[in-house]
Amino acid sequence: MxxxxxxxxxxxxxxxxxxxxxxxxxxxxxxxxxxxxxxxxxxxxxxxxxxxxxxxxxxxxxxxxxxxxxxxxxxxxxxxxxxxxxxxxxxxxxxxxxxxxxxxxxxxxxxxxxxxxxxxxxxxxxxxxxxxxxxxxxxxxxxxENYVPPRVSFVFGLIITFILFWLIINGVLFSQLVRMADSTYQQVDALVEPDHEKPINPMKTGSAESILSWDEMGRQGRRFLTEGPSASDIQNFTDSTTMDPIRVYVGMHASEDFNERADMALQEMIRQGAFDRSILILITPSGTGWVDPGAIETVEYLHKGNIASVAAQYSYLPSPLSLIAEEDYGSEMARALFQKVYGYWSSLPESSRPELYLHGLSLGALNSDHSFDLYDIISDPFHGVLWVGPPFRKTTWRTITENRNEGSPAWLPEFRDGSVVRFANQNGGLESGDAEWASFRIAYLQYASDPITFFDTSIFTHEPDWMKSPRGPDVSLYLRWYPIVTGLQVAADLLTGIGNTPPGYGHEYAAEHYYDSWLALTEPTGWSTEEIARLQQFFKNRSHR
Known part of the structure; x- marks a missing residue:
């Protein structure tokens, strides 16, 4: 049988x-x-x-x-x-x-x-x-077969069947699933959580005097605006003067047009005095519009609140779905916001404007990379980027990794003399290079166990470099490469791995590693060795709660 x-x-x-x-x-x-x-x-x-x-x-x-x-x-x-x-x-x-x-x-x-x-x-x-x-x-x-020879009919029948099945699966089933997911996550995004109250301070985004409406902010935006540290929180770690960090967020409900949302964000930044701060961070959030608290709080503490950050939502979907369905959409929003903010920033006197950095996690890193063209900024470059957990489809990351210095591993590459591009993982890596940091800096934070970074379709037929010796500190010694099978396994890790590991592994980036990265990238001043160590321990404890 x-x-x-x-x-x-x-x-x-x-x-x-x-x-x-x-x-x-x-x-x-x-x-x-x-x-x-x-x-x-x-x-x-x-x-x-x-x-x-x-x-x-x-x-x-x-x-x-x-x-x-x-x-x-x-x-x-x-x-x-x-x-x-x-x-x-x-x-x-x-x-x-x-x-x-x-x-x-x-x-x-x-x-x-x-x-x-x-x-x-x-x-x-x-x-x-x-x-x-x-x-x-x-x-x-x-x-x-009535019109062409049997073998020709076989080939044409195979091609037509393949096209037919592909149109049904991709054009009907997948599109319907994406629409259902988008509708579901849109409803979740509209929820107003009771612990996220509308700001009373007129200088806060979402207040009655704000250009951006609290009701149109979205769930992730309201979280971002209300969960940051205050000047008094930061004061616990230093004797220096501290400030309330400025945070600006524009949700998708604010306007259907990318450029309008970007302009609203810029006007809100100007209203709050964001360009008077010493550090300005342009954040491209993940697919749902989420900004990792550890990513921004660490740098806010390091610069004693003398910092402003801005983010714009471009999707309701989680990053893996957005990566497939709405990659161009995210790039357009990131590009519109960058052009508005960078255009205004570059018009200010160089001696009085803040240092400008870009940041993105996961899909946010991909879209942040797409937000600017090197030729547009080469005459007046901003200060640097921190891209975390970059997806495997990120062009700049792939180019740098493939052209890394001989002998450096794919999971922690060394690129040229390290004056412009540096990589970090759980054990650091941004602190030193063969040459000093240049004025324009590209920093990557990635874990060797992150499937969103290290998945590639070629893994179905070829053993990837990151599996070869030496391996990353968080990759199992039992892992072996098998044709087709390993590709299926890592693809499943890509789709289901978020939330299944503790901070510091997989795609869960720990606050302490953000802290180390921002410390090396932005080089804040006015901290004693003891204060830096105490603040570092604070974020380490938060990562392992």
Whole structure:
């Protein structure tokens, strides 16, 4: 019966892929996610096996005799079954080793029955789609055989079927899912949380005197504006004079036009005196409009509140969905805001204007990179950028990483003499280079275990450089590269990894590492060694609460 409905070779290779999928990658995985990955791996291996047999038959290549073929299948089946049993037994050990590496409790117990059942359901669903694909291809090819030779009809039938299925999946199903997600997250963004009250101070964004309406701010904007430190909070760490940091945020409800929202943000900055501060930070938020509190609070403390920051929302969707669906939209908003702010800033006297820095996390880093052209600023450059957890599609990051100095690892590259570009991770890295920091600085903060940074479609067919020795301090020694399988695993890490690791690992960036990065990048003055150490410990404690 199995031989009637399933390919024996496909099941054998699928079983091998299933076993390999149980090995660890970058992020600890719950049973449900592991089951889905294993099901996709089983289906992928099955497809490889079926395609291999088809190739042999199509080109009329010699195949083993039936008796020899049966012996090989029994031997291969026994071997792959043994690998599967060993992998199921080892997978709890693998997952716990990854959890221990990230400072998590080693209490994970992978339930083989749960993983197996989910994998079978996923496998059968993929197999059903594959069968529908073949039936459609065969139907179209048969219709065309009346007009063209059989092999030509086969090729055209395959191409048309592929296009048809792609249009259905991408143009209908995916678009509908994105619309549903956008509607859901838009409703979440509109929620007004009771602990985020409208500012009374007329100099605050969202107050009655503000250009930007509190009701149109959005949930993430209201959080950003109300959760920052006050001058008195900062005063606890220094004897120097402190100030209330200025924060400006424009939500998507403020206007449907990018340029109008950017202009509103600029006018609000001018109203509050943002350009009179010593530091100005232009933030491109993540997909939902969220600004990581650790990213901005650390630099506000370091500069004793003498700082202003501005952010503009461009999406309601989480970064992975926005990266696929709304990348251009985010770039347009970031570019409009940069042009407004930079245009005004560059018109001010150089001696009296603030230092200007750009910041972005995740998708925000990608869109921040797209916000300016080097040729537009080369005659009057701003001071630098801090891009954190840059997505794998970030052009500048990819170019620098691919052209890194020989001998430096892909997860912490060294680029030329370090005068312009430097990289940092949990252990720092921005503090020193072969040359001193230039007046224009590009800083990257990234973790080797961050799938959003290190996923790439080439991982399905080639071992990536970041997996080679030496490995990052947060990457498991048990991790191995396998064709197709590792690509599925890291893709799953990319889609499900946010929130599944403690701060300091994966895509969860710790406040203490933001602190170290801003300290090296902006070089604040007026702090004693003891005060710097105490403030650093403050953010370290916050990261590990």
């Amino acid at each position: 199995i031989k009637r409905y399933f390919s024996t070779t496909g099941l054998l290779i699928g079983t091998l892929f299933f076993a390999l999928s149980l090995s660890p990658t970058l992020i600890p995985r719950p049973d449900t996610v592991q089951g889905i990955i294993s099901g996709l791996a089983l289906a992928s291996g099955y497809g490889v096996g079926v395609f291999s047999i088809w190739i042999l038959k199509y080109f009329e290549l010699p195949q083993p005799k039936e008796k020899s073929q049966r012996i090989l299948q029994i031997a291969a089946g026994s071997f792959f079954l043994l690998i599967t049993v060993i992998s199921l037994w080892r997978t709890t050990i693998w997952q716990n080793s990854l959890r221990q590496l990230m400072g998590m409790e080693a209490d994970a117990f992978v339930q083989p029955v749960v993983v197996g059942l989910i994998a079978i359901v996923v496998f059968l669903a993929v197999l059903l789609i594959g069968r529908l694909f073949l039936i459609t291809k065969r139907f179209l090819a048969n219709k065309m």
